[in-house]
Amino acid sequence: MDIMQKLEQAGIIPVVVLDRTEDAVPTAKALLKGGIGVMEITFRTAAARDAIREVAKNVPEMIVGAGTVLNVAQCEAASQAGAQFIVSPGLDIPLTESCIREGLAVIPGCVTPSEIMAILALGLKTVKFFPASVYGGLDAMKALSGPFPGLKFIPTGGVNAGNLREYIAAPFISAAGGSWMCKKRILPPENSIRSLRFQKRQSGSSGRSVNEISYSRRNHAPFKNARPRTPVSDAFSGSHFRWR
Ligand code: 3PG
Secondary structure: OOHHHHHHHHOEEEEEOOOOHHHHHHHHHHHHHOOOOEEEEEOOOOOHHHHHHHHHHHOOOOEEEEEOOOOHHHHHHHHHHOOOEEEOOOOOHHHHHHHHHHOOEEEOEOOOHHHHHHHHHOOOOEEEEOOOOOOOHHHHHHHHHOOOOOOEEEEOOOOOOOOHHHHHHOOOEOOEEEOHHHOHHHOOOOOHHHHHHHHHHHHHOOOOOHHHHHHHHHOOOOOOOOOOOOOOHHHHOOOOOOOO
């Protein structure tokens, strides 16, 4: 199974912003305890590269990637630190081509048909859709799925515990990402157990735990009594989305 398949299996990708390198390993361990085996550490802070290195070295069971990668130099730094995937908020062709050349999984940000056509021409099939809530959310991705069947989206920006189920149930969604699972205020050193409880409470507010979501995705059955990846009305009360 390649990295893109593993991300799809996980179904959710925490976007983690770390100010201090020493928080990286405890955060990775807390996420693992919470049933999340993927983390995207963003290059929004100077600690990103070293944080990725620490997780790659000390928590090998965690799939660690780099987020907010804006150029080839950051991409190389992330790759050398041990990042297994690269996420960018937009489409930068040199960055994307460099990842493809190196055999590194890359998820460029694309929200328009032209951007999507550019990545399809490069042979990619998964894009980040950011900021999802601003660019039309599920309605927009569903519309884009018409001309681009087989394309998978990873929405971030406005995804949260309240709308996660709706996102990950759509067949054109590979995984949903966001920072809601790993807010700075719950990061270690406060302690990892508190972090875990917080995550469970957050995900519990949408009716299912993070563990259950991951488990369901692994088994291709997003919800109890639902056909694989097919939301049904009782699981989606209040939802106007139907993928039948
Ligand atoms: C990202 O970098 O993908 C987004 O900033 C995450 O968005 P969120 O903070 O709304 O989850």
